[in-house]
Amino acid sequence: MRDLYEILGVDRDASEEDIKRAYRRLARSHHPDTGGDEASFKELTAAYEVLRTPETRANYDRFGDPRGPGGGMGGDDPFGGFGDLSDLIDSFFGGFGASPRGATRSGRQPGRDALVDVSVTLEEASSGVRRDVDVNVLRGCETCDGSGAAPGTTPIRCTHCDGAGAVQQVARSVFGQMLTSTVCPRCGGTGTMIQTPCPQCSGQGRRRLTEQVTVDVPPGVDDGTRLRLSGRGEGGRHGARAGDLYVRIRVAPHDIFRREGHDLHCEVDVPMVQAALGADLQLPMLDGDHEAVRVPPATQSGDTVTLRRRGMPRLSGGGARGNLHVHFRVRTPTDVTPEQEQLLRHLAELRGEDVPAHGRGLFSRLKEAFRA
Ligand SMILES: [Zn+2]
Numbered sequence: 001m002r003d004l005y006e007i008l009g010v011d012r013d014a015s016e017e018d019i020k021r022a023y024r025r026l027a028r029s030h031h032p033d034t035g036g037d038e039a040s041f042k043e044l045t046a047a048y049e050v051l052r053t054p055e056t057r058a059n060y061d062r063f064g065d066p067r068g069p070g071g072g073m074g075g076d077d078p079f080g081g082f083g084d085l086s087d088l089i090d091s092f093f094g095g096f097g098a099s100p101r102g103a104t105r106s107g108r109q110p111g112r113d114a115l116v117d118v119s120v121t122l123e124e125a126s127s128g129v130r131r132d133v134d135v136n137v138l139r140g141c142e143t144c145d146g147s148g149a150a151p152g153t154t155p156i157r158c159t160h161c162d163g164a165g166a167v168q169q170v171a172r173s174v175f176g177q178m179l180t181s182t183v184c185p186r187c188g189g190t191g192t193m194i195q196t197p198c199p200q201c202s203g204q205g206r207r208r209l210t211e212q213v214t215v216d217v218p219p220g221v222d223d224g225t226r227l228r229l230s231g232r233g234e235g236g237r238h239g240a241r242a243g244d245l246y247v248r249i250r251v252a253p254h255d256i257f258r259r260e261g262h263d264l265h266c267e268v269d270v271p272m273v274q275a276a277l278g279a280d281l282q283l284p285m286l287d288g289d290h291e292a293v294r295v296p297p298a299t300q301s302g303d304t305v306t307l308r309r310r311g312m313p314r315l316s317g318g319g320a321r322g323n324l325h326v327h328f329r330v331r332t333p334t335d336v337t338p339e340q341e342q343l344l345r346h347l348a349e350l351r352g353e354d355v356p357a358h359g360r361g362l363f364s365r366l367k368e369a370f371r372a
């Protein structure tokens with residue numbers, strides 16, 4: 001049988017998305033309705049059905065040919081072309097008969113993936129940070145080394161499947177007779193039975209425990225970024241491969257900066273006179289530095305200056321960063337003294353701007369005082 005990855009034309013570490021894309025592309029050209037070769041199409045679809053599901057893919061990665069060692073069906077089986085792929089086709093058609101979807105003769109499921117949330121500040125998302133997180137996972141039992149059998153005892157060969165881990169049955173379907181292979185219900189696919197269970201894990205081979213995992217959060221993570229720690233998820237049953245640990249990053253909102261992609265935005269209040277005449281400000285940055293920001297003369301509310309490469313770093317590294325956009329907000333003074341008011345009135349006069357003779361609040365009261 002050809003390598004399934006080769007059939008789909010993808011690398012062994014291809015993502016689920018890559019596999020889906022490769023299948024769609026090839027399925028179009030191989031489909032019998034569009035003049036493709038039926039055998040190639042079936043082979044392609046069967047390969048896709050194994051690799052699209054993480055569990056069956058992991059089984060394939062671990063055990064290779066899903067017919068298993070010494071696979072029972074040779075070229076002379078009565079099911080013709082289908083027989084060669086019967087396990088695959090079985091999973092493709094969703095398991096007619098008693099076969100569970102995606103079951104293979106090996107039956108060894110890798111451990112499940114685990115997910116943990118880690119909250120960081122925007123400063124930490126920018127610089128990167130190392131965090132110790134507690135992860136509650138099932139881990140291989142150390143007492144029995146994951147076998148589930150009490151120390152000093154060994155599991156015996158399963159009496160139901162005679163150690164094969166799977167049982168064969170003939171299922172009738174709209175496609176005719178099909179030979180299907182299902183995981184042995186007695187031994188769960190391991191081919192062995194435990195007579196004396198390990199007292200520590202009750203024969204499960206795994207124990208739940210809280211483990212501290214050190215996570216290196218790289219610079220540039222965003223809210224929702226998932227980091228994958230290979231093999232740090234739940235331990236597999238009976239010594240099967242462990243799942244992966246996914247660390248989901250939560251970035252807390254920041255008082256000053258708002259993030260959009262790799263760019264940062266902030267709003268800066270500029271007093272009216274500085275907005276008119278121009279000013280130099282010192283703006284605190286995420287890394288603790290200050291950056292000089294020039295407010296040009298005649299700045300209006302909503303005007304923006306862009307500081308290049310002062311945004312968030314790109315997760316891909318290489319020193320690339322986004323930009324920082326500073327949005328100015330012109331502020332009118334609310335606390336002018338009588339002397340300042342006089343100056344402003346003089347300014348208005350010079351500019352030919354009409355202002356009412358009396359102000360409000362404090363100034364109305366002053367006016368009352370003059371009248372008295
Ligand atoms: Zn144990």
Ligand SMILES: [Zn+2]
Pocket residue numbers: 158159160161162163164165166184185186187188189190191192
């Ligand atoms: Zn069995």
